[in-house]
Amino acid sequence: MAILVQKFGGTSVADAEKILAAARKAIRAQKQGYQVVTVVSAMGHTTDHLIELAKQIDPDPPAREMDMLLSTGEQVSVALMAMAIHRLGHRAISFTGAQLGIRTDSTHTKARIRSIQTDRIRQALDEGYIVIAAGFQGVTDTADITTLGRGGSDTTAVALAAALRAETCEIYTDVDGVYTTDPRLVPEARRMSRISYDEMLELATAGAGVMHNRSIEFAKRFSVPVHVRSSFSDMPGTLISWMPESRSVPVCGAAAILKEARITVRGVPDQPGNAAAIFSRLGARNIATDMIVQNVAEGGRADISFTVFQEELPAALRVVEETAREIGAEGVNYDENVAKVSVVGLGMAKQPGVAQRMFQALADKGINILMITTSEIKISVLVERDRAVEALRTVHAAFELDKEPPQAEEEARPEELGNDRDRIIGRLHGMEDLVIESICLDETQACVTLSNIPDRPGLAARVFRQVAEREIVVDMIVQSVGRDGKAMMSFTVPQSSYEAALAACRPFCQEIGAAPPTGRPKVAKLSILGTGLKSHIDVASRTFKTLAHSQINVEMISTSEVRLNVVTTGDKGRQALTVLRQEFAEELLDL
Ligand code: ADP
Ligand code: ASP
Ligand code: MG
Numbered sequence: 001m002a003i004l005v006q007k008f009g010g011t012s013v014a015d016a017e018k019i020l021a022a023a024r025k026a027i028r029a030q031k032q033g034y035q036v037v038t039v040v041s042a043m044g045h046t047t048d049h050l051i052e053l054a055k056q057i058d059p060d061p062p063a064r065e066m067d068m069l070l071s072t073g074e075q076v077s078v079a080l081m082a083m084a085i086h087r088l089g090h091r092a093i094s095f096t097g098a099q100l101g102i103r104t105d106s107t108h109t110k111a112r113i114r115s116i117q118t119d120r121i122r123q124a125l126d127e128g129y130i131v132i133a134a135g136f137q138g139v140t141d142t143a144d145i146t147t148l149g150r151g152g153s154d155t156t157a158v159a160l161a162a163a164l165r166a167e168t169c170e171i172y173t174d175v176d177g178v179y180t181t182d183p184r185l186v187p188e189a190r191r192m193s194r195i196s197y198d199e200m201l202e203l204a205t206a207g208a209g210v211m212h213n214r215s216i217e218f219a220k221r222f223s224v225p226v227h228v229r230s231s232f233s234d235m236p237g238t239l240i241s242w243m244p245e246s247r248s249v250p251v252c253g254a255a256a257i258l259k260e261a262r263i264t265v266r267g268v269p270d271q272p273g274n275a276a277a278i279f280s281r282l283g284a285r286n287i288a289t290d291m292i293v294q295n296v297a298e299g300g301r302a303d304i305s306f307t308v309f310q311e312e313l314p315a316a317l318r319v320v321e322e323t324a325r326e327i328g329a330e331g332v333n334y335d336e337n338v339a340k341v342s343v344v345g346l347g348m349a350k351q352p353g354v355a356q357r358m359f360q361a362l363a364d365k366g367i368n369i370l371m372i373t374t375s376e377i378k379i380s381v382l383v384e385r386d387r388a389v390e391a392l393r394t395v396h397a398a399f400e401l402d403k404e405p406p407q408a409e410e411e412a413r414p415e416e417l418g419n420d421r422d423r424i425i426g427r428l429h430g431m432e433d434l435v436i437e438s439i440c441l442d443e444t445q446a447c448v449t450l451s452n453i454p455d456r457p458g459l460a461a462r463v464f465r466q467v468a469e470r471e472i473v474v475d476m477i478v479q480s481v482g483r484d485g486k487a488m489m490s491f492t493v494p495q496s497s498y499e500a501a502l503a504a505c506r507p508f509c510q511e512i513g514a515a516p517p518t519g520r521p522k523v524a525k526l527s528i529l530g531t532g533l534k535s536h537i538d539v540a541s542r543t544f545k546t547l548a549h550s551q552i553n554v555e556m557i558s559t560s561e562v563r564l565n566v567v568t569t570g571d572k573g574r575q576a577l578t579v580l581r582q583e584f585a586e587e588l589l590d591l
Pocket of ligand 2: 009010041042047048073135136149150151152153154
């Protein structure tokens with residue numbers, strides 16, 4: 001009999017009536033012939049209230065006790081849900097994470113699932129019960145309760161669907177699907193009928209709170225179709241699955257993280273190892289970094305800027321200030337009133353001018369771009385927080401995301417998937433272990449750097465307009481604000497376009513009083529491809545550290561969920577490839 005996993009989020013089980021409505025959905029699925037596993041979240045805002053309560057007692061509560069506390073929210077819901085099904089005349093049994101056999105590591109409040117023992121669930125299903133599973137929680141090998149991170153019930157649901165080889169995982173929530181952006185922030189947002197795993201993964205990490213990003217890692221890794229739908233209606237929803245890489249639209253969605261903070265370490269002695277020290281110490285404290293940009297400053301020193309979640313700023317600053325002193329940097333500054341706006345799309349890799357279109361739209365509204373990073377399927381900009389929602393709405397309009405795409409797109413499974421999937425699953429020690437598909441080297445690119453550009457709205461748009469007018473294809477872009485309000489920007493172009501790119505920028509630099517463009521006619525770009533490269537936050541710091549050990553300087557870096565790119569000097573490409581393959585040998589599939 002086919003298994004169906006259904007997950008109900010907090011608002012979908014917020015009161016008794018809603019719990020009964022969810023129970024009816026589970027019963028209906030059982031009547032349709034499925035064995036049903038229902039994953040539930042804590043009721044309404046329970047988790048928020050529990051966190052508030054804890055903070056009234058201790059602003060920085062012990063993580064183990066936090067998990068003990070937070071897991072109670074889901075325990076209430078499973079019991080009530082089982083009672084509801086019982087009341088409606090059907091059989092149901094509730095289980096906590098421990099009873100479900102969800103084993104995790106011991107990273108309290110952000111634990112990763114290692115394994116799921118499905119025997120007890122299967123037995124209950126075979127006996128005709130609807131199984132009610134507590135979302136968001138697990139247990140360590142030493143029987144300590146853990147939680148998976150905010151929004152983690154999605155991950156419980158997809159992981160259970162994977163472990164039980166369920167037909168589909170249905171996510172019931174308070175919106176009727178995945179929208180082109182958060183419909184609460186941008187009313188023009190449009191529901192998508194389908195979206196690919198990679199796009200959803202990037203959107204989720206970029207701030208689309210509708211799905212927990214790690215749930216999509218599971219879905220992709222184990223090929224679980226995920227169907228996001230409304231708890232309150234029978235609308236068709238959104239299917240998250242495989243899609244062709246050549247999508248006709250360049251951008252499928254936009255997202256924002258409104259509470260980010262920028263940290264800059266100023267005047268870092270420009271030696272391999274210094275950047276690695278900063279990021280590995282942050283990684284060791286489990287603080288994720290994003291949008292990393294290095295500005296080459298004068299006198300053999302560099303400024304390194306990156307963003308963290310605002311709530312992690314105090315902890316990050318403690319680590320960074322100490323490290324800055326040790327490596328002899330000049331100082332640390334930060335800005336906590338910033339937000340990140342991103343656009344995502346599989347189609348952008350094949351279509352030039354996407355970044356320029358985004359920058360131009362923001363320029364037309366006078367919105368200043370503080371930082372830029374790009375990867376193959378995502379462009380992110382940092383803006384002032386009070387302009388962020390406007391920026392999100394602006395880019396949504398610029399890519400006409402409110403309009404239905406011209407052609408319907410079908411599911412397309414990669415052909416080699418069957419083998420790959422079994423090979424991946426066969427090698428995993430833990431279900432959420434890092435898996436890297438390949439590490440590759442691109443030696444065809446050059447890099448152009450513009451420094452001392454006045455930090456004004458519209459400059460990025462102008463640079464890329466000049467470049468686009470000469471039909472130069474731009475690959476990676478990084479920009480950040482340097483000293484005295486002057487920005488620095490680097491981007492890569494094909495080596496054959498290097499001179500043309502310099503020539504395109506020269507008059508513009510002269511006109512705005514910036515230094516003449518510089519660059520390297522040949523650089524090496526290394527790409528690490530996999531799934532969950534960002535949520536496994538040590539991938540970036542291991543990359544930095546490995547390259548530093550071999551005295552290889554990282555000139556540019558961009559991180560996304562499915563790809564981490566680093567640019568080094570042209571002569572170091574082969575060596576960098578070798579050392580990175582050694583470093584990630586255990587996780588690398590194509591060795
Ligand atoms: P649940 O409690 O069911 O897990 P969440 O609050 O976690 O629900 O997720 C649903 C919310 O996600 C929606 O109410 C919506 O405001 C927000 N959201 C953010 N981005 C998107 C998006 N791209 N599509 C749909 N909803 C989104
Ligand atoms: N209750 C948890 C939270 O609010 C988990 C979830 O709802 O997915 O984050
Ligand atoms: Mg959620």
